[in-house]
Amino acid sequence: MKNITYVFQAGRTERLTNMDNSAKEFFYGYFHIKKKLNNVNLLEFDLVTNSELNNYINQFLRKISGLPFFSDLIINKKNKKTLLESKTIVCTNQRVGFSLLPMLWLNSKKNINSIVFVMGLFNNNPKNFIKKFFRIFFIKIFMKTFTNIVFLSAGEYKFVKNNFPQYKNKIHFLPFSIDQKFWTFENSDNSYKTNKNVLFIGNDGKRDYEFVIELASKMRGINFTFITKQIKIDQIKSKNVTLLNGKWDDSNITDLDIKNYYQNSSISIIPIFKSLQPSGQSVALQSLSMGIPVLITKSEGFWEPSLFTDNKHIIFVEKNKVDLWKNKIEDILSNSEKYNLISSEGKKLVTKNNNLETFSEKLLEIISS
Numbered sequence: 001m002k003n004i005t006y007v008f009q010a011g012r013t014e015r016l017t018n019m020d021n022s023a024k025e026f027f028y029g030y031f032h033i034k035k036k037l038n039n040v041n042l043l044e045f046d047l048v049t050n051s052e053l054n055n056y057i058n059q060f061l062r063k064i065s066g067l068p069f070f071s072d073l074i075i076n077k078k079n080k081k082t083l084l085e086s087k088t089i090v091c092t093n094q095r096v097g098f099s100l101l102p103m104l105w106l107n108s109k110k111n112i113n114s115i116v117f118v119m120g121l122f123n124n125n126p127k128n129f130i131k132k133f134f135r136i137f138f139i140k141i142f143m144k145t146f147t148n149i150v151f152l153s154a155g156e157y158k159f160v161k162n163n164f165p166q167y168k169n170k171i172h173f174l175p176f177s178i179d180q181k182f183w184t185f186e187n188s189d190n191s192y193k194t195n196k197n198v199l200f201i202g203n204d205g206k207r208d209y210e211f212v213i214e215l216a217s218k219m220r221g222i223n224f225t226f227i228t229k230q231i232k233i234d235q236i237k238s239k240n241v242t243l244l245n246g247k248w249d250d251s252n253i254t255d256l257d258i259k260n261y262y263q264n265s266s267i268s269i270i271p272i273f274k275s276l277q278p279s280g281q282s283v284a285l286q287s288l289s290m291g292i293p294v295l296i297t298k299s300e301g302f303w304e305p306s307l308f309t310d311n312k313h314i315i316f317v318e319k320n321k322v323d324l325w326k327n328k329i330e331d332i333l334s335n336s337e338k339y340n341l342i343s344s345e346g347k348k349l350v351t352k353n354n355n356l357e358t359f360s361e362k363l364l365e366i367i368s369s
Helices: 012-021 030-036 052-065 077-084 094-106 129-145 154-163 209-217 255-263 281-289 322-334 336-353 356-368
Strands: 004-008 040-044 088-091 113-118 148-151 171-173 197-201 223-227 241-244 267-270 294-297 315-317
Touching (some): 004 094, 030 040, 030 356, 088 356, 094 113, 094 129, 148 154, 223 255, 294 322
Parallel strands (some): 088 113, 197 223, 197 267
16 A cells, blocks of 8 residues: 555644644544555645636635635645655645545546545535535535545434445544543543532634533633633633633644643533534543543533433533533532542543544545445
């Protein structure tokens, strides 16, 4: 097996220089597969367009379909040569997938094993007729063109399996997994904490930012830490909130910093909107691996609902209502027996089912198929 090319959106090249302070899960098995196989390449998006004409074409495609076409940030002369010489291309999200779609479609006779990870693609249903028409049109080309389509949410996988039965042989469910060697307590002590520190981390469009601001303002006896770029300081309504401006693909806050925040927090909260997107997946798994109980909005996008038992492995909250969340937060922070149960059982479940080595081996099977 030769010439495997991973394509990322951003942030990986910089992290490669300091992996001792970084977790490996957002490389999607790259290190494991590079160790197993020869000639594994890594490409990522440019920060600025490499072609004004291509930029205008992509803007037009985004406007009529609402889909993430950004080929002007990845398709240049050098990258195109690398991609077309590849036997396998791994697109690490659907933005990368749609950006490479025109090239893959035009070169379909090369029989490149094209793999794409999908998260929330089938969540949106535009009301505008033209946008809806072109969205469906391009998604059908996307489904037909890619050799293997990998879903990180069981809900979205089942939706596609039921609605696109003609592609059942090319779709896979592979639950997101984390670098458990990194996300662990240094002193192995994750038992009940007497402090009342609540942690909220996230930047994706399915997080309910307005709600978490409101929740903190109604629980002024508890300390909240928000790590996000989606909330501005002038939006904060109370003095019990510490706001840190950061996201994964910048250098403001490192994984090591995040790990320290987990270690100093009692619980991790993930209020999200209802959707097929597995929003909050990485934060939940990192928290649980650290022995930090997680509260998350119940949603059809939750990655493996059959495995996670409410009030044993995780705490589900039915709706984003302040009273519901307030009661559940106060309960877990005051109940040491329940806290220790969820801390212990959640960690055991994630250790067994969301291990990065297992994820990488399963991806290797898809690559080799």
